Amino acid sequence: MIRLASFTIRGFTVKLLLDSKVYRPSYTTKLIAESLPDLSGLYVLDLGTGSGILSIIASMLGARKIIATDISRRALKNASENLKYNNIDNVELRLGDLYEPVYGESFDVIISNPPMTPSPTPLPSYTWGGVDGRRILDAVIKNSVNYLKSNGRLIIPTISIVGIEKTSSLLRDLGFKVKVLGYGYHSFGRILLKLKEHIDRLPSAEYFYDVYGRPCWRLVVYEASVR
Numbered sequence: 397m398i399r400l401a402s403f404t405i406r407g408f409t410v411k412l413l414l415d416s417k418v419y420r421p422s423y424t425t426k427l428i429a430e431s432l433p434d435l436s437g438l439y440v441l442d443l444g445t446g447s448g449i450l451s452i453i454a455s456m457l458g459a460r461k462i463i464a465t466d467i468s469r470r471a472l473k474n475a476s477e478n479l480k481y482n483n484i485d486n487v488e489l490r491l492g493d494l495y496e497p498v499y500g501e502s503f504d505v506i507i508s509n510p511p512m513t514p515s516p517t518p519l520p521s522y523t524w525g526g527v528d529g530r531r532i533l534d535a536v537i538k539n540s541v542n543y544l545k546s547n548g549r550l551i552i553p554t555i556s557i558v559g560i561e562k563t564s565s566l567l568r569d570l571g572f573k574v575k576v577l578g579y580g581y582h583s584f585g586r587i588l589l590k591l592k593e594h595i596d597r598l599p600s601a602e603y604f605y606d607v608y609g610r611p612c613w614r615l616v617v618y619e620a621s622v623r
């Protein structure tokens with residue numbers, strides 16, 4: 397089923413056709429979008445574009461050209477519709493796993509919001525991050541060094557149920573200079589509430605209870621710069 401939505405981010409209005417089989421822009425998506433730096437004239441990779449929203453915002457923030465990839469054909473179809481809907485003409489869509497569609501290229505900025513839901517059993521690929529939630533996240537981070545220009549930057553979120561400290565340590569171990577661009581928190585949704593016992597067993601997972609007694613995850617958006 398297709399629904400329409402409109403988001404105002406950084407003073408820009410983005411209109412989206414939402415496909416129920418494609419990741420719907422979330423709290424994390426919006427915090428990344430709010431945190432993006434000026435991208436004037438830059439060559440950008442949006443890895444795992446979903447609806448295309450971060451590519452649309454990157455274009456509005458001045459990026460010269462954006463390559464938007466996804467492992468899902470359906471997501472790319474939805475992104476293509478949304479690019480047209482917002483009159484964006486400097487985004488190229490490519491199908492494939494992780495960095496495979498951009499093999500041999502290098503970017504000024506890589507933006508990614510990887511699936512991070514930790515689950516012992518598979519979930520839809522737009523949300524499943526493997527048993528500990530880090531399967532795609534770690535692969536995006538570890539391989540980013542091969543796809544960034546010498547002064548390039550990786551913009552990547554992490555939620556506390558997959559280990560915020562783990563991400564900052566990994567980025568530093570890879571030689572990145574790390575800065576926090578955005579911070580927030582959100583209560584567990586229906587799927588995470590069902591997974592709570594599993595999450596409680598994960599050594600790096602961490603969450604807190606708000607004043608209403610709801611479990612909440614924290615979220616950090618990192619900017620990792622090549623030194």
Ligand SMILES: C[S@@+](CC[C@H](N)C(=O)[O-])C[C@H]1O[C@@H](n2cnc3c(N)ncnc32)[C@H](O)[C@@H]1O
Pocket residue numbers: 419420421422424425443444445446447448449450465466467468471492493494508509510511512521522523532
């Ligand atoms: C959490 S969604 C984020 C979508 C969008 N960037 C946003 O922030 O709203 C993750 C996206 O990554 C895609 N994805 C999952 N595994 C992938 C992989 N191995 N390679 C490329 N894309 C992948 C999913 O299909 C999904 O569209």
